[in-house]
Amino acid sequence: MLQDTIVKVVVIFSGLANLFLAIYVYKKNSKDNINKNFLYFGLAIFLWCLVNFIMLFEKNIFWFRVTYSIGTIVTLTGLYFTLALCNTKINKWLQIFLSLVCSVFFVLIIFTPLLFENLVSFTSTAIAPVSGPLFYIWTAYMVFLIGTTLSVPFIFIKKVDEERKKQILYFLLGEAIFGIWAVLVIIVLPSLGVNQFSNLDTPATIFVVGFTSYAIVKYHLMGIRSVLFKAFIYALVIIILIALLLALMSVGSYLFTHEMIWPICVVAILLSIALFFVGRLFFVEKRDLEKAKINLTEMLEQSENNRMKVETERDKTATIIKSFSDGLIILDEHDEIFLINPEAEKILELKINGLIKKPIQSLSVFSKAIPIVSALKTGLTNILKKELILDKDLTIELSVIPLNLNEKDIGHLIVIHDISREKTVEKMKTEFVSLAAHQLRTPISIMNWSMSMLKNGDFGKLNKKQKEIVESAFKTNEGLIVLVSDLLNTTRIEEGAYLHETTMTDMKKIVDSVLDNYKDAIKKRKIKIEYFEPKNFPQAKIDEKKIKLAVQNLIDNAIKYSPEGGKIVITLKNDNKNIVFKIQDSGIGIPKNQQNKIFAKFFRSDNAKKIDPNGSGLGLFLTENIINAHGGKIWFESKENVGTSFYFTLPI
Amino acid sequence: MANFTGKRILLVEDDILLSKLLSKKLVDNNATIFHAADGEEAVKMIKDNQIFDLVLLDIMLPKMDGFQVLKTIRADEKKKETVVIILSNLGQENDVEKGVSLGAKKFLVKALLSPDEIVEEIDTILK
Numbered sequence: 176m177l178q179d180t181i182v183k184v185v186v187i188f189s190g191l192a193n194l195f196l197a198i199y200v201y202k203k204n205s206k207d208n209i210n211k212n213f214l215y216f217g218l219a220i221f222l223w224c225l226v227n228f229i230m231l232f233e234k235n236i237f238w239f240r241v242t243y244s245i246g247t248i249v250t251l252t253g254l255y256f257t258l259a260l261c262n263t264k265i266n267k268w269l270q271i272f273l274s275l276v277c278s279v280f281f282v283l284i285i286f287t288p289l290l291f292e293n294l295v296s297f298t299s300t301a302i303a304p305v306s307g308p309l310f311y312i313w314t315a316y317m318v319f320l321i322g323t324t325l326s327v328p329f330i331f332i333k334k335v336d337e338e339r340k341k342q343i344l345y346f347l348l349g350e351a352i353f354g355i356w357a358v359l360v361i362i363v364l365p366s367l368g369v370n371q372f373s374n375l376d377t378p379a380t381i382f383v384v385g386f387t388s389y390a391i392v393k394y395h396l397m398g399i400r401s402v403l404f405k406a407f408i409y410a411l412v413i414i415i416l417i418a419l420l421l422a423l424m425s426v427g428s429y430l431f432t433h434e435m436i437w438p439i440c441v442v443a444i445l446l447s448i449a450l451f452f453v454g455r456l457f458f459v460e461k462r463d464l465e466k467a468k469i470n471l472t473e474m475l476e477q478s479e480n481n482r483m484k485v486e487t488e489r490d491k492t493a494t495i496i497k498s499f500s501d502g503l504i505i506l507d508e509h510d511e512i513f514l515i516n517p518e519a520e521k522i523l524e525l526k527i528n529g530l531i532k533k534p535i536q537s538l539s540v541f542s543k544a545i546p547i548v549s550a551l552k553t554g555l556t557n558i559l560k561k562e563l564i565l566d567k568d569l570t571i572e573l574s575v576i577p578l579n580l581n582e583k584d585i586g587h588l589i590v591i592h593d594i595s596r597e598k599t600v601e602k603m604k605t606e607f608v609s610l611a612a613h614q615l616r617t618p619i620s621i622m623n624w625s626m627s628m629l630k631n632g633d634f635g636k637l638n639k640k641q642k643e644i645v646e647s648a649f650k651t652n653e654g655l656i657v658l659v660s661d662l663l664n665t666t667r668i669e670e671g672a673y674l675h676e677t678t679m680t681d682m683k684k685i686v687d688s689v690l691d692n693y694k695d696a697i698k699k700r701k702i703k704i705e706y707f708e709p710k711n712f713p714q715a716k717i718d719e720k721k722i723k724l725a726v727q728n729l730i731d732n733a734i735k736y737s738p739e740g741g742k743i744v745i746t747l748k749n750d751n752k753n754i755v756f757k758i759q760d761s762g763i764g765i766p767k768n769q770q771n772k773i774f775a776k777f778f779r780s781d782n783a784k785k786i787d788p789n790g791s792g793l794g795l796f797l798t799e800n801i802i803n804a805h806g807g808k809i810w811f812e813s814k815e816n817v818g819t820s821f822y823f824t825l826p827i
Numbered sequence: 828m829a830n831f832t833g834k835r836i837l838l839v840e841d842d843i844l845l846s847k848l849l850s851k852k853l854v855d856n857n858a859t860i861f862h863a864a865d866g867e868e869a870v871k872m873i874k875d876n877q878i879f880d881l882v883l884l885d886i887m888l889p890k891m892d893g894f895q896v897l898k899t900i901r902a903d904e905k906k907k908e909t910v911v912i913i914l915s916n917l918g919q920e921n922d923v924e925k926g927v928s929l930g931a932k933k934f935l936v937k938a939l940l941s942p943d944e945i946v947e948e949i950d951t952i953l954k
Contacts, residue, residue: 613916613917616916617842617845617916617937619938620845620916621842621844621848623937624848624849624941625844625848627941627942627943628848628851628852628942631943633855633942656938656939659938660938660939663918663919676920
């Protein structure tokens with residue numbers, strides 16, 4: 176029969192569902208009192224369903240008694256679970272008493288006929304007991320348990336929070352339906368002589384499972400939030416619908432034959448409808464609020480996760496800053512110290528205690544930080560690699576970088592880069608070049624004097640061949656003299672000792688004298704010189720020797736890099752503020768990609784190297800330094816294979 | 828061609844070849860040349876009551892450097908007026924300044940001048 180099969184399926188499914196639910200809940204949090212009690216309750220229901228399932232095949236008094244004895248335990252554990260859910264406990268002695276009574280009934284039901292003497296069979300599936308003398312005591316005990324289970328929540332519900340209230344009400348709804356159903360089919364109906372439905376009590380446990388599960392999903396009963404679990408619930412809903420169908424079928428088939436049952440059915444249906452609406456009244460009203468609350472909880476969880484992510488990122492950044500090889504000081508938007516990394520502490524010999532949230536000036540108590548504080552006195556402007564001497568052995572490069580976030584000023588970053596080592600190496604290099612140049616000067620002088628006297632006939636007249644050789648050796652030596660002088664000048668610039676002795680000097684005379692020095696070379700290379708000079712040329716306050724060197728370097732280059740027969744145009748102008756010197760040649764020009772390096776020390780352009788492999792690459796470096804030291808400017812215009820024009824100005 | 832007839836010039840120079848070359852040039856111009864190869868010898872010769880019209884003084888010298896020689900001469904009442912030209916291969920601003928402040932009439936850099944130019948400079952001073 177279809178109805179029998181459905182009953183069997185529902186019973187075993189309900190049992191297994193309860194078992195699954197009980198274990199799942201217990202595993203989620205085995206220490207929680209609620210979860211523990213739910214385990215006992217679920218296990219009891221499972222056993223009860225199992226025994227009922229067996230009884231569907233073995234309809235004898237023994238299995239009947241076993242179902243009733245386990246049913247007693249189900250009721251008791253149901254009460255204990257409800258109490259736990261309401262965060263309350265009953266008197267310890269009462270608990271012992273109730274448990275003891277339950278045990279006694281358990282034994283009496285199974286092993287004596289005091290409660291159930293025998294069975295009467297009505298249909299092929301429905302059976303009813305013949306009650307014994309203690310039946311009514313047991314019934315009273317059961318009514319007490321069920322009554323307490325249903326009433327306790329109403330007493331304690333005010334003491335629990337909103338979410339727990341929802342959980343309790345859903346659980347109660349399930350338990351109430353089950354309770355009423357069970358009482359109806361196994362107590363009320365049999366007492367009215369209707370015994371056909373007594374086997375439908377067990378399938379009703381599905382309501383307990385269903386509603387409890389719903390409370391778990393919807394209101395995180397017993398702390399459970401799981402997607403997988405939701406799927407399980409939907410499966411349960413289907414089973415519940417089947418159970419309801421089953422009930423309707425049973426009731427329907429009976430109604431056609433027993434008129435007496437009508438009022439009872441009406442009451443049961445009305446009661447169910449009432450229960451449904453009472454439930455809705457409790458839950459629907461605040462459903463939106465609950466949703467919002469759950470969303471809020473999820474948002475809080477999300478924001479907590481984000482916070483942790485941000486904290487991890489922050490820690491990473493802090494580690495990078497801390498392990499940075501440069502000293503870093505970070506100032507906040509009020510330009511107060513926000514962070515000093517260990518390297519900055521080390522370089523400046525700071526003690527960080529008490530410096531945080533203080534202005535940068537408070538660093539001046541540490542002697543090594545004083546030059547930095549002075550450099551920042553005029554404000555935290557954009558400083559890039561400013562060289563500062565903090566100590567005789569400690570030179571740093573200071574950079575100040577404004578920190579902007581979304582165009583908002585959030586502070587400044589001060590970078591302290593220790594360049595002491597580079598400075599020491601540079602100093603050693605300079606000292607070496609200086610020493611070498613000085614040592615070279617004596618042999619160069621000897622050659623200069625010897626050759627000069629030889630070629631001038633101080634040691635007797637030389638023949639043409641001898642004179643020629645001595646003269647070319649003399650010239651080579653002169654080149655060496657220039658190189659050594661350039662090297663010495665360069666080292667002096669680097670030592671910061673390239674001083675300028677300025678006197679009022681006639682610029683025109685300097686140019687004339689340099690041109691005079693080069694007259695032989697100009698003649699030899701057939702170079703045409705055009706020299707434009709204004710009348711009444713003003714004197715300027717300049718270092719004659721140095722400016723002469725600068726002019727000489729420019730004229731020397733123009734001659735050297737012009738082709739034979741080329742033209743050089745020299746212009747001297749006075750624009751009332753500055754003397755402007757211009758020299759334009761028709762030489763090889765400076766390749767475009769090398770123009771930015773032309774004033775660099777030792778730099779020589781590729782095409783210049785081809786023409787004169789022996790140049791030092793110091794001429795323009797020195798010239799630029801000389802002009803800059805006078806407060807003037809130097810620049811050039813050049814095109815490869817067309818020519819170059821160099822300009823410089825000197826303030827009058 | 829300068830004429831240094833009757834002029835007594837003390838050449839203080841530790842490099843033998845350099846002193847030979849310059850001596851020849853000066854002798855060719857009729858000067859009477861005396862030679863000292865270190866600072867101490869130079870001071871001794873100046874203090875030994877010899878009168879020199881000019882002292883050509885190197886700086887980097889054995890035993891006593893040129894600046895020290897100048898200081899010693901300036902400290903000597905009788906000799907402090909001695910005319911001194913520094914002839915050295917040092918030539919940095921601070922060296923020149925130091926030499927001039929100690930009373931040297933000129934500071935000439937050997938490598939940058941030929942013997943003829945040096946003779947011209949001496950001629951200017953002695954005139």
